[in-house]
Structure formats: structure tokens, C-alpha cells
Amino acid sequence: MTLPLDHDRELIASNVSEWLARHEAKEMLRFITCGSVDDGKSTLIGRLLYDCRQVFDDQLEALEAESKSAGTTGGKLDFALLVDGLAAEREQGITIDVAYRFFASDKRKFIVADTPGHEQYTRNMVTGASTADVAVLLIDARKGVLTQTRRHSYLAKLVGIRHFVLAVTKMDLVDYDRDAFEAICDDYRDFAGQIGITGWNAIPVSGLAGDNVTTRSEKTAWYDGPTLLEFLDSVEVDADADAGKPLRMPVQWVNRPNQGFRGFAGQIASGRLGPGTEVRILPSGRTTRIARLVTFDGDLDEAAAGQSVTVTFDDEVDCSRGDVIAAAADAPEAADQFEATIVWMSEEELLPGRGYWLKVGTQTATATIHQPKYEVNVNSLDRLAAKTLALNAIGVAELATDREIVFEPYDSGGTSPNRVLGGFILIDKVTNSTVAAGMLHFALRRALNIHRQHLEVGRETHSTLKGQKPAVLWFTGLSGAGKSTIANLVEKKLVARGRHTYLLDGDNVRHGLNRDLGFTEADRIENIRRVGEVARLMADAGLIVLTAFISPFRAERHMVRRMLPEGEFIEVFVDTPLEDAEERDVKGLYAKARAGELKNFTGIDSPYEVPEQPEIRIDTSAMSADEAADFIVEKLLGRR
């Protein structure tokens, strides 16, 4: 095969406009390459870039110099050095993250996600695969189909990739042996069948020598399939498949430059739209028609999946960021409980019951994940029982959101996955890092059938009748800090002033409502969640609720705060130095914890996360319990 830019040079020199017109019409294909540290992956990509003339002379000079000083090819050009980007990984000789590369052939422009293959980096592979049409799996001809090949295939399939190509590398090191190649194909065929991969090809290559990468090799005369580049040039892309599906467009941004214009901006996830298209706005369900398709270059008659547009409606329907504009006759569902596959991407493991931010399309909600139904061993594909998911674990779990989410099953068996309304990320509420990615399977029926009962007598009525503003005074602090003592005093003082109160005490709740819970991290979270729900119900009934729980984690306190209307959650931090609390040790618990008889004891072998901005902070070394109680009562009754 002729090298792309070489045969074009004449046309570029004589009529660049013509060449540009041809280039502009090229399609885009995104693929990932997966393989382990020494499969020759970087070498293969370096070779593709080099052969497609994406390497300039000055880069080549630098490469020659580096090949001599840092290369592993005995002074020959080490193509791997072209793509191993970061200084840290050059030293270690490994690729540590997803890197993106670009090159073009006659027919297509390519974006390559270069993803590392060793075990601890599952998350990088899933990241790279999430936007790819094709997966190129590298297999060392000397080693054959390894566990990691299976793992990569499974992950790529999981993320919805439909086209696979095995690049059997280092063919030069097995003397271009046909039998070795065919044995690998036979092995893979069995495995691919097991996990439902139907479309795959295998190509014998050598990145170092350049065989069958962009040019057909004489050394593999027995092979009559395409070169790697020919394959990438001709494989069918799903990119336009989305245009054939029903209309979905998540609203990103409402554009209101003046009173006379209200446009809804977003990228069309699937289907097409134009003036007159009947649409349904979700989750409200209101219907209207598209009035205009507004762009900087003038109004359009039609737009399709992939385009970023701004639309206006025929009438003034409510619509804001997070809503989905869908085909009126074929709209997706909304639900608040789901089953999903989750890929855990954080060092800190999943805490079932804890609230995470869930982002799907342009919607963000708080989601709690149940204990996983099972974890998948990505090497054997066995399903294992699991209590949580650790870094790089993949599992299936149910999850609940605090509001309805408009969604589609990620994999509904169509020609392309529903990436936009089926793929989600989970974000830790404290660190804000992306801790997981997931794919929604389906809504759980209980969410569909249990409708929230509309109550005739509302919380306003309850609180007006009691003549007070409800609140939850949430006392938090170390064991022995004096939470219960102070809370009791506060309640007495409030009752003396004719207020309606209720004190929820940690120990008492443990004897009844929460007696099924232990002291593991997950149980402690569930303990707080239940107490939070009870406190919320009581606040709805118009009461001033006092709770005394260590509640050591910011995320859980934040979860309860979010259950209540703005201003009704009052965090009271009873601040006592650990030494003081330990010295007091009213219940003798610190002594037990120090002796190792009590596990997960806050302050000893389990952390206490200090409130960052409590409404009230009580410094127990500066005031007595009684003074503290007066201070709190004053603050509470003094609020607006």
C-alpha cells in the first residue's frame, strides 16, 4: 500500500484546495490499543505514526538520539520512545496512563487511545474504550492468548465495542510462522464465542520491522487478509448508527440573551430533529414542537446525532439543564432505582449506602449504591460474592438516586451502545474525584410502581400548629465529648420554653431501630442514614429534633443535611481534644479500644473527619455543658 501523504504530495503541491476538499470529507474513527507492557504496543503505534508520516524530521532526530541513549533496540529506531510521553514512565519503561494520538490515512482520520494493559490499570482501559469504535488487541506471537487478552476483550465488549482486531505482534521473533499465528486464532475463537464477540479479525504484524502494519509483508505470503491500516480504513464505523435511533438530546445550557429569546443548547445524542419535530421534555413529560434550529451560521432545516445545536420551542414549556428533549412518540423512561455494572476506579473502595454524585448526560443526582450482587473476576469471568468494590473491580449492583433520572439501557442490543443516557460516572462528594464509571442495565420495578403519596396535611401545617420552626440539631464529635450530656440539657431548656422536641440518642437507637447493624464502615453509614430519615420525618411533623451520634464521616453528615430543607440541618460540633475524651472515658471504651478489644473505634483506629463549617462549634475546654446548652438554644431560637 502506498503511504498516505507520499502519493498526495504532487496534488498538494499543485492544487492544495482540491486536496483539502478531499481531506475535509474524511470520516473519523476512534480506536483503542490494548496490550501489556512488553507486547510491543508503543512500538506498533510508533510505527503507524511513522509510516503515516506523522513524525517530523526534528522529532526523528530527537528519536535517533534517544534511541541510542534510552532505547532498548540496540541503537535502531525505538518507535516506542515516540509515544511513551511522561518522564516518569520513560524511566520505568512503562505506559502509565491513557494517551491520545492522531494520524490520517487516505480515507480516515484516526484518534488512538493508547491504553496500558497491566492489571492495576483496568480503569484506564475502560476510559480509553468508552469513546472507541474498534479495539486493537495486541498479542505477543511468542506468548499467545494470555489472561490479559481475555481481560481486555471482556472490558472492551463491556463498554460496547463491536469490532475487534488481534494484532499478533513480534512475528519476526517466531520466523513469521503460520502455525504459531493460526494456533493463536484458534485459541481466541473459542474465547470470543464464550463472551459473545462475533466480529473479529487477526493480523500477523511486526511493529519493529513494519510487516503488515501499513505495507503488506513478503514474509507472510501465507496471509491474505488486510494490513492493520487497511483494516482500520475499511471497518464499519458506528458513528452514524446513532442518527437512526429515536431522538434524544440532553439539555446542557439554557441560552437567554434577552427577553425575546429562549434557546436550549445541547449535543444530539441520537436521532435527528428540525423545525416541526414533535418532542417530549423529560422528566416532566410535556410535549411541544421544535420551532427553530438556531446556529451562528443561520437556522438549519435538520440536525442529527453528534451535532451541538440550539433549539427553540413553539410554546413556553419549562425546560432546563438536565432535562432531555426526546421524540414525542418514543421517549425514554425516567426512574430512581436501577441495576448497573460498575467499574470502580478509586483507591478508596465503594461504601454501600454512602451518597455519591452520579452524573449521566447532563443530569446530576445523589446516588447510593447497594451492596454488589456480585463482582466479576475479569480473568476467569466468574461471578464472585462481594461486599464492596475495590480499585479496578467490576461488579453489578443496584443503586438508588434521590430524584428521577432520564435514562436508556447502555446496551440495548442495537448497533451502537447508548453511551449518553446509559453511561454514568460516580463522584466522591468530599474529594470530588471520579471514583467509578458505570453502565445502566434497567430500572427496578419497585421504582416504577411506588409513587410518592401526595400528603393533604403538609409540613407547613404541622409546624404552624406547633408555632415553631422545625430543625435537626445534629451533635457530632468523639465518643465521650459530651454530646449526649449537652443535647439533654438543650432539650430540657427548649421544653421549658414550650418547644416541641425529641432527642434521638445513638445508644438507644442501637437497641431498637438499628439493632441489626454492627460497627463496620458500611453498617455505620446505614445507621446514620436511618437516623437521618427518622429525623427528617420528625422535622416534617414540626419537631425540633436533637441527635447525638459520633457520625465521624463528612459524607454521611452531608447526606443527612441534603435530606432536609435548606437551613433546617444545624451541625453542632462538640469539639474535645482526643486526650481529654480518652481521659474522661465514661464508658471505658477507649481503654478497650487501646487494648485491641474494640475494633474500628473512632479516634483510635478509625478516623474522625472534623466538620469544615459547622453551624455551631462548642469548645468543651472553654465552656461548661450548661453554658454550651444556653449558647445552642440562643443560636437556635435566634435564627431567621
Next chain:
Amino acid sequence: MLKPLTHLDRLEAESIHILRETVAEAQRPVMLYSIGKDSAVMLHLARKAFYPGALPFPLLHVDTTWKFTAMYELRDKIAADSAIELIVHKNPEAQAKGINPFDHGPLHTDMWKTEGLKQALDKYGFDAAFGGARRDEEKSRAKERIFSFRNASHRWDPKRQRPELWSLYNVRKNKGESVRVFPLSNWTELDIWQYILREAIEIVPLYLAAERPTVERDGLILMVDDDRFPLNGEKPKLRKVRFRTLGCYPLTGAVESEAATVEEVVAEMLLTTTSERQGRAIDKDAGAGSMEKKKQDGYF
């Protein structure tokens, strides 16, 4: 029937999506405007993203006082548009010390650009800054996320990047942290040129070849853009040159060229054999990995 989307259509749609997502989720976004061709494309995409509204964020030019005159001219022309708010920041310390590229070497870039940028972001409390960097520019850029997090001291930690899946971007951050957003991450140099051509975007004329007064320094052809250039009696030579990238004029090498139109520039670029950053002295400061080091220190 609609024509299938070309790669440029897809890049445009992706960039617009990124711009809108940032504006929807950040508190106080800003667009770093360097007046170069990538900035010109990024600005054009922003106008498209928020049309018919005005830009919902200001442009920030971190000025070193050593840019080409023609760059200042285009910048001021852009700023004259009533729909655009331009903020110009010059590091007062660099100004007071008279830091310049002739006497201070790498310190010039460090104080004017790196420090100047940090100052400006802190001063105005911007929590998201759009930059025109592309992944094809340089090896360490190839691994950077589209949404790249910086801690409160503006440092980039390549090992603590957030995974970026699908078109879902996590814009959340803690107080003091900020995010650099690169809407052009997936564009190549050729895409930029082709888009400039397709959309007829105005660029600084220095990108096109013309006769200009030049001298040679350390193997680079430099343009004598004003009388601050120490010539020591040397007479600048008129050469027909153009620039592949634009920065501080004493640090930006020109290439001899006949390409006087964008098409001709593209033709020269495709037929040439040296990479885009070659005309830049900045990458050569500390050998391999120097850009990565700069970015960890907070350089854009």
C-alpha cells in the same frame, strides 16, 4: 438527507459541548486568549456555542509586553466587539524588574507567563480557564485530560488525573482548586488550519509569508519587531518569512516561506518535514520532559 458528519464537524461539536459543559458547571470561567491561531479557533467555537448570546465569560490575555505588534493589533480589534470582555494582565513584579527575554533567559517565561497567569487567576478568582492546547503538540500533552485539575497552588499532578469517560466531564472541585479546560484537545494542527479556512477566521497576518526585517540568533531567524531588539550595529536583513507559532517576538523563530495564503501555508506544512514547535526556544530549556516540568509548575 443530511450529509454524514466529517471529522471537522465532529471536532467542532465536541468542542462546543465542552465549552457549554464548563459554563454550565463552573462558577467563574475565563478563556485564556493568546492571540495565536489556536486561540482564534477557540474563540470562534465559543461564539458558536453561545450564539445568539454574548460570550458568558471574559477573555484573559496574560501579556508579557514582548508580543509582536501585529498581535496587539488583532487583540485590540477583537476587544472592540461589544460582546467581548477582555482582561489584560501584566505581572507587576516582572514589569518593575524589567524582565525581558534578552537578559533573563528562562526567567522571562517563568515570571511573565507562568507567574503572571497564576496571579491573574487568583486575582479574579477564576475557577475554570479554557486553554487552546492540543494533544498533538507535544508528548506530555497527549496524556493530559480535557478537564485538567490544578491544586490550590496551580500544580498539575499527572498521576492524580481524573478518568475521563464518554463525553462526561467531572467539573467539581474543592475551594481553591481550579480546572484548565482544553476544548481543542483532539484537534491536530492540520485540523486547525482547515477550520480557519472553512470558517474564514481572522488570524494574525504574521502566519502568512511577507518581507520582514530579521536577524539570526542561535540558529533561529528572529524578526526585529521594534527598537528594543539589541542589534549592536547589525543591520536587519529583509527576508520573506512567516511564523508557525506566535509568542514573544524575541523567542519565536520564523521560517523562510513563500506561502502568502492559508492554503499555501497548509501546502507548505504538509510538504515540510519539521514539527510545529520547532521554532520555539521555550521547549529546549531543559531537554526532554521540559514541558512536563513547566506544566507541573503551573505553566499552561
